[in-house]
Amino acid sequence: SVVVIGSANLDLVYEVDRIPSPGVTVLSRGFASFTGGKGNNQAIAAARAGADTLFITALGQDEAADRLAEEARNAGITLLDRRVDAPTGTALIFVDRKGENSIVVNSGANAELVDLTEAELAEIAAADVLVLQLETPLATVIAAARAARAADTVVVLNAAPSGAFPVELLSKIDILVVNEHEAAELAGEPAGTGERSLMSVLTVHGCDVVITLGAEGALVGGWGTTPVKIPAFKVEVQDTTGAGDVFVGAFAATLDHTADERSLVAATEFATAAAALAVQRKGAGPSIPTREEVHEFLAA
Numbered sequence: 001s002v003v004v005i006g007s008a009n010l011d012l013v014y015e016v017d018r019i020p021s022p023g024v025t026v027l028s029r030g031f032a033s034f035t036g037g038k039g040n041n042q043a044i045a046a047a048r049a050g051a052d053t054l055f056i057t058a059l060g061q062d063e064a065a066d067r068l069a070e071e072a073r074n075a076g077i078t079l080l081d082r083r084v085d086a087p088t089g090t091a092l093i094f095v096d097r098k099g100e101n102s103i104v105v106n107s108g109a110n111a112e113l114v115d116l117t118e119a120e121l122a123e124i125a126a127a128d129v130l131v132l133q134l135e136t137p138l139a140t141v142i143a144a145a146r147a148a149r150a151a152d153t154v155v156v157l158n159a160a161p162s163g164a165f166p167v168e169l170l171s172k173i174d175i176l177v178v179n180e181h182e183a184a185e186l187a188g189e190p191a192g193t194g195e196r197s198l199m200s201v202l203t204v205h206g207c208d209v210v211i212t213l214g215a216e217g218a219l220v221g222g223w224g225t226t227p228v229k230i231p232a233f234k235v236e237v238q239d240t241t242g243a244g245d246v247f248v249g250a251f252a253a254t255l256d257h258t259a260d261e262r263s264l265v266a267a268t269e270f271a272t273a274a275a276a277l278a279v280q281r282k283g284a285g286p287s288i289p290t291r292e293e294v295h296e297f298l299a300a
């Protein structure tokens with residue numbers, strides 16, 4: 001089974017001709033709201049990929065919380081949510097005609113996901129795989145990783161979004177999953193540094209590493225082993241939003257508890273196919289494929 005700890009947000013998306021500058025009011029051409037947040041997206045992807053999935057998150061006491069809870073349950077997730085005294089996380093997103101965007105995030109309840117309970121720690125200990133990201137308080141991420149390691153639960157950290165993350169913590173996790181931009185930032189190297197050199201900097205910390213490379217695929221490397229490149233599928237791209245989250249969820253769902261090199265490569269291959277299906281569809285949530293869809297795609 002997979003336990004995901006992380007953020008849940010409601011994304012409010014406004015399509016505009018021009019992103020308003022200060023003091024300007026514009027009319028929107030269209031509006032839609034979607035459930036999101038890296039934790040929520042990754043939990044849905046893991047559940048759709050067939051894993052028994054439990055999601056630990058903090059929600060407010062509002063309609064956004066009810067909608068997130070309902071959609072999570074519909075995806076087959078077991079939800080261990082706290083209802084806190086802060087609004088559910090939201091992201092206000094303006095997208096203009098060229099597809100450029102401007103985003104404001106209110107972490108809200110996500111910032112209140114602190115002090116894991118005995119029940120939550122027991123779930124982490126009982127799981128095969130724990131999935132973490134950096135949209136929830138760092139102290140919680142560290143406490144969860146520690147509990148998992150003590151119980152031989154494999155710890156997968158998606159170090160996203162990039163920002164202040166103490167690199168020493170990489171020795172406390174088993175597998176790091178990052179895109180090229182996050183890899184460069186963590187390695188302290190400028191963007192555009194070769195993927196293999198980023199890999200060698202990151203694996204020095206003793207964890208296995210998967211660097212996703214967009215349309216190029218992914219590079220899987222481990223402590224002391226030669227990195228393996230898994231190519232992406234050539235597909236008609238509709239929308240790459242959330243491709244990384246689908247990848248992480250599908251990867252965690254497929255990994256076995258040995259997390260050895262063979263298992264890492266197999267999980268990366270499955271995740272690459274799941275992400276290839278997701279980028280061919282519009283929207284983040286509805287585009288997340290099921291295990292059957294991934295197998296059909298791989299068999300075609």
Ligand code: ADP
Binds near residue numbers: 275
């Ligand atoms: P992020 O969404 O975090 O920036 P990437 O862009 O690296 O992450 O994408 C994650 C994964 O999604 C890639 O490893 C790849 O498997 C898949 N993917 C992304 N973009 C494409 C694309 N244009 N064609 C096929 N697969 C893609």
